[in-house]
Amino acid sequence: MLPYLLNLAILLGIAVILAWSLNVLIGYAGIFSVMHAVFYGAGAYVAAQFALHVSADFMLSTLVAMVFTGALAFLVAVPVLRVREEYFVVAAIGFQMVASTVFITWEGATGGMGGLSGIPPAKVLGFELISPAAYLVLTLACAAVCLLALVALVRSPFGRALKALRDDETAAIALGKHPVKLRLIATTIGGAMAAIGGSLYAFYVSFVNPESFTLDYSVLLMAMVIIGGAGSLLGPVLGALFITVFPALLNFLQVPSSVLGPVQQIVYGMMIVLLMMFMPEGLVSAGKLLPGRRK
Amino acid sequence: MSLGLNEVYKSFGGNQVIDGVTLEIEDGKVTSLVGPNGAGKTTLFNLVTGFVAVDRGTIRFAGRNLGGLSPQAVKRHGLVRTFQNLRLFLDMTVLENVRVALESDLSMNFWSRRNLAQVEKVLRRVGLWEQRQKMAGELSYAERKFLSLARVLATGAPCLLLDEPAAGLDGPSLRLFHELIREFKNGGGTVLLIEHNLDIVRDVSDRIVFLDKGRIAAAGTPEEIFSNPVLGELYFGIRVAAATAGEAGNAAR
Amino acid sequence: MLFWQLLLQGIAAGAGYALIAVGFALIYSTTRTFHFAHGVTYALAAYAYYAAVQTLHWHPAAAVVLAACIAVLFGVSVDALVYQPMRRTAASFLTLFAASFGVLVVVVNCLVLGFGNSFYSLSGALSRGVEYGPFVVSMANLTEIALAAVLIPLVLVVMRRTRLGTFFRAMADNNELVEVFGFRSRRYVRLAFAIGSLCVVPAAVLAPYIGGIQPGTATVVTLIAIAATIIGGIDSIAGAALGGLLLGVAENVGIWKLSSAWKPAISFGILLLFLIVRPTGILGARGRRA
Numbered sequence: 052m053l054p055y056l057l058n059l060a061i062l063l064g065i066a067v068i069l070a071w072s073l074n075v076l077i078g079y080a081g082i083f084s085v086m087h088a089v090f091y092g093a094g095a096y097v098a099a100q101f102a103l104h105v106s107a108d109f110m111l112s113t114l115v116a117m118v119f120t121g122a123l124a125f126l127v128a129v130p131v132l133r134v135r136e137e138y139f140v141v142a143a144i145g146f147q148m149v150a151s152t153v154f155i156t157w158e159g160a161t162g163g164m165g166g167l168s169g170i171p172p173a174k175v176l177g178f179e180l181i182s183p184a185a186y187l188v189l190t191l192a193c194a195a196v197c198l199l200a201l202v203a204l205v206r207s208p209f210g211r212a213l214k215a216l217r218d219d220e221t222a223a224i225a226l227g228k229h230p231v232k233l234r235l236i237a238t239t240i241g242g243a244m245a246a247i248g249g250s251l252y253a254f255y256v257s258f259v260n261p262e263s264f265t266l267d268y269s270v271l272l273m274a275m276v277i278i279g280g281a282g283s284l285l286g287p288v289l290g291a292l293f294i295t296v297f298p299a300l301l302n303f304l305q306v307p308s309s310v311l312g313p314v315q316q317i318v319y320g321m322m323i324v325l326l327m328m329f330m331p332e333g334l335v336s337a338g339k340l341l342p343g344r345r346k
Numbered sequence: 347m348s349l350g351l352n353e354v355y356k357s358f359g360g361n362q363v364i365d366g367v368t369l370e371i372e373d374g375k376v377t378s379l380v381g382p383n384g385a386g387k388t389t390l391f392n393l394v395t396g397f398v399a400v401d402r403g404t405i406r407f408a409g410r411n412l413g414g415l416s417p418q419a420v421k422r423h424g425l426v427r428t429f430q431n432l433r434l435f436l437d438m439t440v441l442e443n444v445r446v447a448l449e450s451d452l453s454m455n456f457w458s459r460r461n462l463a464q465v466e467k468v469l470r471r472v473g474l475w476e477q478r479q480k481m482a483g484e485l486s487y488a489e490r491k492f493l494s495l496a497r498v499l500a501t502g503a504p505c506l507l508l509d510e511p512a513a514g515l516d517g518p519s520l521r522l523f524h525e526l527i528r529e530f531k532n533g534g535g536t537v538l539l540i541e542h543n544l545d546i547v548r549d550v551s552d553r554i555v556f557l558d559k560g561r562i563a564a565a566g567t568p569e570e571i572f573s574n575p576v577l578g579e580l581y582f583g584i585r586v587a588a589a590t591a592g593e594a595g596n597a598a599r
Numbered sequence: 600m601l602f603w604q605l606l607l608q609g610i611a612a613g614a615g616y617a618l619i620a621v622g623f624a625l626i627y628s629t630t631r632t633f634h635f636a637h638g639v640t641y642a643l644a645a646y647a648y649y650a651a652v653q654t655l656h657w658h659p660a661a662a663v664v665l666a667a668c669i670a671v672l673f674g675v676s677v678d679a680l681v682y683q684p685m686r687r688t689a690a691s692f693l694t695l696f697a698a699s700f701g702v703l704v705v706v707v708n709c710l711v712l713g714f715g716n717s718f719y720s721l722s723g724a725l726s727r728g729v730e731y732g733p734f735v736v737s738m739a740n741l742t743e744i745a746l747a748a749v750l751i752p753l754v755l756v757v758m759r760r761t762r763l764g765t766f767f768r769a770m771a772d773n774n775e776l777v778e779v780f781g782f783r784s785r786r787y788v789r790l791a792f793a794i795g796s797l798c799v800v801p802a803a804v805l806a807p808y809i810g811g812i813q814p815g816t817a818t819v820v821t822l823i824a825i826a827a828t829i830i831g832g833i834d835s836i837a838g839a840a841l842g843g844l845l846l847g848v849a850e851n852v853g854i855w856k857l858s859s860a861w862k863p864a865i866s867f868g869i870l871l872l873f874l875i876v877r878p879t880g881i882l883g884a885r886g887r888r889a
Contacts, residue, residue: 083693130875136692137633137833141825142874145867148822152864208449215435215446222433225395226447226497227421270704277697313708320704327698328685 057183061255063295064190065248068197070275070287072244075201077273078281079210080237081217082132083140086147087272090242092154092264094120094249099167099259100160109173109180109189109254116246124242128235147266154261166260173254186255193247201284204240213237217282274319278326280333289334294319348373349394349425349505349536354403356386356393356560363389365560367403371505376527376537378547381557387540388430390557391507394538395427396420407505426498427507430540432490436483440474440493441465443482447497468500471529473522488519495526505536512546524550548572604734605851611740611809613847614747615802617840619820620827621751622798624839626674627828628771629791632682633692634674635699638821639706640796644670644803645812646710649719659723659804667800674796675789677702683785703817710814720811739808746801751840754798758836767791771834819863826870832883841881845869 069091076082098116106112131142154161161167173180173189180186204210215223216230224230253259271294279290298315306314330336349371356364363386371377379387392398394405396417405412412420426447435443444465449458469475472492477485482493491511498506512523527537527550541547547554548568556563556571564571623637644666651662681698690698720726725739758764766787806812824839827846831838846866853865873880 081693083696131871134874134878137696138829138874138878140633140693140696141822141829142871144822145826145870145874148867149864149871152861155860156858208445211438211442211446211449214438214442218435218437219433221397222429222435223446224417225397225421225427225429225433226501227418227450228446229418270700273697310712313711316708317705317712320701320708323701324681324698324705327690327694327701328681331690331694 054183057187059295059299061183061187061190061251063291064187064194065251065255066272066275066291066295067288068190068194068251069245069248069272070279070291071197071201071284072241072248073272074276074281074287075204075237075241075244077276078283078286079204079213079217080234080241082234082238083136083273084143084238084241085140085266085269085273086127086143086150087241087245088264088266088269089147089150090120090124090245091249091252091268091272092150092259092261093123093242094246095253095259095264096154096161096167096249097246098250099170099253102170102173102254103167107171107174107179107254109175109250112173112254113193113247113250116250117243120246120249121239121243125235125239128238132231132234132238144266147269151261151265154264161259161261164261166258167253168258170253170257170259172257180254186251190251190255193251197244197247198284200244205284209233209236271319274323276333278319278322278333280335282332283335286333286335293334349407349538350405351390351394352404352406354390354393354405355401356389356398357401363560364393364400367557367560367562369555369562369565371536371538372553373536374531374534375552376531376539376550377553377555378539378541378551379555379557380541380544380547381563385557386560387557388509391427391509391538391540394420395425395507421501421503424503425505425507426501426503428494428498428509428511430509430513432494434482434485434490434493434497437481439479439481440469440485441478443493444469444496444500448500448502464502465500468496472496472499472526488515491515492519492522495523499526499530504534505538506530507538509540510542511539512541512543520546600733602852602855605855606848607734607736608740609848609851610844611736611743611847612851613844614744615805615809615843616820616823616827616847617751617843618747618802619799619824620831620839620843621754621836622795623821623824624828624831624833624836625754625767625798626791626795628834628836629767630678630770630788632678633696633699633825634677634682634792634795635696635821635825636677636702636706637674637795637799637824638817638819639703640670640674641799641803641806641820642707642710642812642814642817643673644800645806645816646714646719648804649721649807649812652721653719663800663804666804667797670796670800670803671793674792678788678792683788703821707814707817710817714814716813716815718811718813719807721807723808725805726808737809739805743802743805743809746805747840750798750801751837754794755837763787763790823866826866829878830870830873830880832880835880835882838880838882845881 069087073084073087076084076087094116097119098112101112101115127146131139131146134142155164175189180189212223212228213233215226216228216233220230275290275294276287277290278293279288280286297318298311301311301315326333351367351369354364354367355362367390379390381387389398393400394412396412396415396419400413407423407425410423412423415423435446438446445461448461448464466475469478472495474489474492474496477489482490485493495508495511512520515523531537539551551568553565554568554571555565619637619641623634626632626634626637647669648662648666651657651665652659657665681702682695685695685698725742726737728735728737729741758767770784770787823846824843827842828839829842830845831840831842846869849869850862850865854862857865
């Protein structure tokens, strides 16, 4: 039981980090990105390659992964953010599809369909992390760092400018804010943070392949943020909790595994529909029960 | 530091909304832009502040050409505007609304004492300091109008373009508004004001400009304008005789 | 040689995409709704046809009617039950999109529960190949091209020459204005969804004869329809058709030189290219801000 729970906790921690990173785009910058698994994957692959060929030091690998993924996010965002809202959604999906194909075909970097395996255990300050408990501590530490970063972001002038942009873009522009610049930076930050999740995943599972970084997972991440409530710190946590724990619950209730996948999706889908209709602010707004305000 | 428009033209889909406007807004003075709905007043604001590009003509401020600049750049050059429908950040507090106006968006400077001092000064002056933690969406109508004003005052910009800033304000609020404008003007600031309320226009302006169908129909001091029977009739629909008596009464208020 | 064969297949696929894209574009341009669940309409119609013919042994014509009814019913219902209530609360574009997406996820997975994940196909007169010299084309492909060639111009004619079309175009230009003038735009929104949903039916009922159907195609089809619409120019129905044709051809010809793993990436690669280089699309003229 304990190993199972530890595993669940670690995966939950990674999901929370990913959901938080996506929230920077969706909740703070108002960018409806359905391609976040690409940044997760990029972070995982870079960390994996670094660990395999240079050093298994966790902080170093993660840093490298963050820089690379942040740069990738920036480069993708530059052309894509210039398009209108509706197009951005589709562009993001399009980019995800292209990226998935790249993950599969670029054997040199990603190991193709087979992926990269045999990733050495993470080293923190010289110590090799082997046990799940150790990885849990590492995950929690990373989550804490991410939380601090997010709190700092929200309280900074940058965070306020983003909020103003979401609230009334025209007024924000009149007061000197640059929407594209702000969104570019937010996307870069979100991408870099996703790389943390990717790195944790790569070291913990010691194996990465394209199947973990598909459109389906991007959609799941988006669902976490939306169901939990975008734009808040607690929302993504609730969303990640719900989506990570729910399948485990279904398992417990002995729902047959052939039916598990679709049933999960149906529940998520229904939740998204109902929430968007009646509680667009997500689960986190359950206390308020306000009608959704126009963006 | 004056704001000058020279032979500005703008049309939208075949409609000549601004039809050759040449205007000099004097420094340190309050100029009111009046005219019927659809005369092009807000379009003029949009042209000056970079939200819309001119078809022909130039707009200069403090010796620099504002043509082709983005609204953000225009703000950097010292002109800020308000909106007729306010456009407050309703999901942010009063304090945050003003902070956002002052701050540079890239600064990671969380806690600039100077910024906060400036914010406090402005909020106290407009009487919103006590409500600084309230959401802008929870404010009363008059409070919202003053928050809109506070935002632009806080930026420290020397030139304000205010779109119907006093509409719907009464008695004490109106007096506060006059005081704020007068203070700003006395500090060397320039104000261009769109307003429909004639009492406000008369009391606050140093100069009045009439815009009609995209052209300047008349311009002058309040005395010149209001004592001109033709203009009075045409634009205000007042009969001069009755008006004189009425104005005397209003002036006494 | 292979190239021409692939080109032909591409045109056939493109014809199907064009029909679906036209439906999406009609709905979007008139109601400004990003009907992400449009692909579901396609999938439901396809499965309805399949079930009617295969399981219930209906005559294909009757099955087509059934598929059409289901498509229209679904499109109009989603609008009435999900989109319209949300429009009333002035939900943002993204909230509407998310809800639409949710509908897609729910229905696709219901289809998975009902039919499973494997491909279902039908064989019959339509799936038989026809030889034209060195090329082989299936009857279904030919039918699809023929239907598209007839129906799409028909839609365009309706848009240009009929009162309904004029009204649709007025809605596309300015939805609020239309409401101000007191027309019952609600009725026309429903019509837009009905006709838009109907457009997918020819492609949907032919699908079991061509590649087979699978619940996952709903998502892919939606994405391609949207891509085609954007590439063609978001306010242009003819553009959407053109975009669909272009993508169909590109996808099939593309695998001449690239491995088939690249197939999904091709369409999106083209879409991204357009978004960066020419966001207004092939036939789009206005880059209107929402």
